[in-house]
Amino acid sequence: MALTIEQEKEARQFLADLREEIKNHAGVGHSILGRMKTDPRSRFDFKVLAGQHFPLVGNFCAYMELLLVNAPDSEAKCWLAKVLVDEYGERSDGEDHAEHYKKFMHAAGIPEGEEDTIQLHPEVVNFIREHYRVATEEPFLVGLGALGPGHEWSIPAMFELAVAGLRKAGFSEEEIGYWTLHLEQDQDHGAWLEEALVKYCLQPEAREQIRRGALLSLDARERFWWGITDKIASETTKKNLPPGVTATSTEGQLTLRELRAKWHVQARLVE
Amino acid sequence: MNGIFGDNPARRERVDEVVEHYKHFGGFSKFNEITQAQAEGVQAELKKRGHDLKLTVGYDHWLPHIADQVVKMADDADEFVTLVMAPHQSSISWDAYLRRVSEGLEKLEADKQPKWAGVVDPFWNKPGFIEALAERIQAAADSIGADLTNSATGLVLSAHAVPLPVVKTSKYVEQIRETAELVANKLNAANWMVAYQSAPGDSKIEWTTPYLDRVIDELKEGGAQKIVAAPVGFLCDNVEVLYDMGVEGQQKCDELGVPFAAAEAVNTHPAFIKQLADNVEAKLKELAAASA
Numbered sequence: 001m002a003l004t005i006e007q008e009k010e011a012r013q014f015l016a017d018l019r020e021e022i023k024n025h026a027g028v029g030h031s032i033l034g035r036m037k038t039d040p041r042s043r044f045d046f047k048v049l050a051g052q053h054f055p056l057v058g059n060f061c062a063y064m065e066l067l068l069v070n071a072p073d074s075e076a077k078c079w080l081a082k083v084l085v086d087e088y089g090e091r092s093d094g095e096d097h098a099e100h101y102k103k104f105m106h107a108a109g110i111p112e113g114e115e116d117t118i119q120l121h122p123e124v125v126n127f128i129r130e131h132y133r134v135a136t137e138e139p140f141l142v143g144l145g146a147l148g149p150g151h152e153w154s155i156p157a158m159f160e161l162a163v164a165g166l167r168k169a170g171f172s173e174e175e176i177g178y179w180t181l182h183l184e185q186d187q188d189h190g191a192w193l194e195e196a197l198v199k200y201c202l203q204p205e206a207r208e209q210i211r212r213g214a215l216l217s218l219d220a221r222e223r224f225w226w227g228i229t230d231k232i233a234s235e236t237t238k239k240n241l242p243p244g245v246t247a248t249s250t251e252g253q254l255t256l257r258e259l260r261a262k263w264h265v266q267a268r269l270v271e
Numbered sequence: 272m273n274g275i276f277g278d279n280p281a282r283r284e285r286v287d288e289v290v291e292h293y294k295h296f297g298g299f300s301k302f303n304e305i306t307q308a309q310a311e312g313v314q315a316e317l318k319k320r321g322h323d324l325k326l327t328v329g330y331d332h333w334l335p336h337i338a339d340q341v342v343k344m345a346d347d348a349d350e351f352v353t354l355v356m357a358p359h360q361s362s363i364s365w366d367a368y369l370r371r372v373s374e375g376l377e378k379l380e381a382d383k384q385p386k387w388a389g390v391v392d393p394f395w396n397k398p399g400f401i402e403a404l405a406e407r408i409q410a411a412a413d414s415i416g417a418d419l420t421n422s423a424t425g426l427v428l429s430a431h432a433v434p435l436p437v438v439k440t441s442k443y444v445e446q447i448r449e450t451a452e453l454v455a456n457k458l459n460a461a462n463w464m465v466a467y468q469s470a471p472g473d474s475k476i477e478w479t480t481p482y483l484d485r486v487i488d489e490l491k492e493g494g495a496q497k498i499v500a501a502p503v504g505f506l507c508d509n510v511e512v513l514y515d516m517g518v519e520g521q522q523k524c525d526e527l528g529v530p531f532a533a534a535e536a537v538n539t540h541p542a543f544i545k546q547l548a549d550n551v552e553a554k555l556k557e558l559a560a561a562s563a
Contacts (some may be wrong), residue, residue: 024281026474034277040338042374123436161279219475226436226476230362234440236370240377245369245390247360248440 003199011201015149015194018211022153025215027222032229033158036165043169047108048235051118052228054105055256057178058098059128060151061087062265063135067143069267070136076144079196083152083189092181100178107175116256123220123227125254130220132265134213141206145213148197152190154218159183285473292514303333305507306356308539309547313354316548322555331371341375345383352389352554354547356506358450359395361433361443387562391547391554395446396453399546403537404450405457408501411534417497422462424497425490428454429516430504432467432478444479450503462495469511483516484523491527498524501534506543508536 003011022028061084068080089096105115134146159182166176173180201207234248254262293300307328314326327344329337344351353372357364369390376388394400408426409419417424428451438444447465455463466486470478481489483500490498500520502512517533524531537543 024284024473026281026471026476029279029281029285029473031277031279031282034279034282037278039277040374042377121436122439157281161277215475222474222476223434223436226434230437230440233362233366233370236373237366240373241369241388241390246362247365247442248362250440 003202007202008198011198014201014207015197018149018214019153021211022149022214022218023157025154025218025222027218027220027225028154028157030222030225030229032225032232033161036161036168039165041165041169042236043108043171044236044239045232046166046169046171047110048232049228050101050105050108051110051115052121052124052231054098054101054115054118055120055124055128055259056224057101058256059131060097060147063131063143063147066132066135066265066267067140067147070140070143072140075196075199076140079148079192082192086185086189091185092177097178100181104171104175104178107171116260119250119253119255120259121227121231121253123223125259127220127224128259130216134216138213138216139209141200141209142213142216144197144200145210145215146217148193148214149210150214150217150221152186152193153214154221155186156183156190158221159186282473285471288472289510292510292518295514295518296510300510302507302509303330305509305538306330309356309507309544312539312544313547313551316544317551320548320552322552324551329371331368337368337371338375338378341372342378345379345385349385350387350558351385352387352391352551352558354391354551355393358393358400358506359430359443359446359504360393361437361441363433363437364431364443365393365441387558389554389558391550393446394546394550395450397546397550399542399549400537401450401453401457403540403543403546404454404501404503404534406540406542407534407537408454408458408499411501411532412499415497415499415530415532417499417530417532419458419460419499423495424460424462424499425487425493425495426455426458426460426463427466427483427486427490427498427500427520428463428503429466429468429483429486429500430479430502431511432470432480432482434470434474435477435479438479447504454501454503462490462493464490466500469515483520487520487523487527487529491529495529497530497532499532499534502536505536507538512536 064080064084064087068077071077071080087097092100102115106112131146135143159179163176163179163183166179197210200210230248234246237246310326310328314324317324325348327340329335329340331337353369355365355368357368412419412424419426430447433443451463451465464486466481466483467479468483470482487498500516502516505512520533521531
């Protein structure tokens with residue numbers, strides 16, 4: 001269906017407003033990111049961050065695959081598939097993003113084979129849980145809002161700050177390849193997405209669903225960054241000070257390996 | 272403000288908002304001045320007790336930084352303890368300072384590592400802290416002729432709000448509650464509530480509640496004719512206390528037509544300073560015994 005000029009103008013204005021809202025969301029503007037540029041940063045900070053962030057990287061494809069199954073038409077499927085092809089490693093030397101991320105984890109000091117044995121902050125688990133929920137239980141456009149604008153329009157802004165901190169902590173460009181790769185690829189994904197989204201933004205209800213999905217994802221992201229802040233402060237405290245002086249407890253926190261054993265994600269026929 | 276939010280365009284509006292609060296008080300906070308006075312008070316009190324310690328102040332968000340002070344201290348001290356100037360514990364109110372101590376220790380060469388690196392116990396429920404808070408509150412109540420033992424006076428005991436993801440790993444809320452109960456009991460306060468303040472308005476997630484303005488509403492709706500507010504989660508009259516509680520609390524009560532008084536923070540109250548010295552002294556004894 002061809003759009004009228006007025007419809008296209010309205011849709012693009014909505015998308016421009018949404019980009020602005022995402023850019024200024026506290027999940028994108030979290031102080032831990034802003035302070036990447038202004039505070040001293042150590043490799044240890046990023047070792048902690050890597051252990052908590054890896055589960056997000058490792059689950060992203062699964063949310064996208066689940067959303068793709070529910071996509072209403074080929075155009076939407078195409079956008080999701082194009083992003084997935086990148087995630088599977090098409091433009092990163094054949095390594096999927098999780099494998100690519102592991103290189104960074106090892107450079108940060110997490111030994112090979114121990115990537116999924118780190119106790120996770122509850123907000124890391126909640127972030128993943130929320131995205132599975134949105135991808136499978138909410139209307140398609142809410143899922144698209146979360147995995148599309150909620151991710152692709154926020155990640156370049158967040159990662160730009162993270163990269164500043166990584167460089168300050170002394171990581172080489174090769175070691176932070178995962179992060180810089182996303183600065184480029186997510187710009188592409190964001191641009192593809194904008195084109196794919198225009199046709200879904202014609203009705204106010206549809207626009208509201210896309211916006212709601214984006215904000216659900218970013219709210220979870222803000223909580224996630226607080227979880228990271230919490231973990232970095234407590235793990236650094238424990239590193240060189242006597243036992244028992246930290247204010248925090250890790251009681252009940254699960255590892256990614258334990259979560260995988262407990263969680264079962266299924267796409268199945270319901271009659 | 273970059274010390275708190277860093278350099279991030281997404282938070283510009285929030286930074287501008289807080290800058291306006293600072294401008295209200297002439298553009299600066301007395302935080303450093305009061306903290307230095309607290310340190311000098313503790314040092315003098317310890318000296319009276321026979322502990323001739325060198326006491327150095329370091330900050331997380333301002334100069335001199337904590338980690339730098341640790342490195343500097345290692346030049347002429349091989350035993351040290353850290354006193355965290357935060358009454359209640361969470362990763363962002365307690366560990367946030369200790370992580371900087373830890374980073375400072377890491378910068379030291381092996382031969383400069385201290386024999387001790389102890390951390391003084393927290394003091395949210397210690398008698399000297401409670402006594403200092405109670406006296407500040409009583410003085411504020413007296414200034415508007417409010418009888419705290421009468422339910423017609425509402426007492427708000429306020430602490431800094433923290434995001435719920437942080438609450439999940441610590442006892443911050445329980446400790447605030449305990450402080451509030453101890454203070455209220457000491458004053459025989461008839462009508463009191465815990466409140467949280469200073470959460471950034473642009474955050475989209477849940478922070479600890481109820482917020483100060485809602486608590487004032489609730490006390491008024493419940494029949495309070497005078498309201499006294501006290502910063503039980505703060506140790507000095509910083510801009511958050513003076514503005515978010517003092518100015519905005521006053522504005523809120525003016526709208527409601529209720530007389531209002533904000534208590535001074537503990538600052539350099541003698542009972543508080545003595546309590547800090549007690550805690551430092553106890554830790555020194557514990558460490559000396561352990562290393563004997």
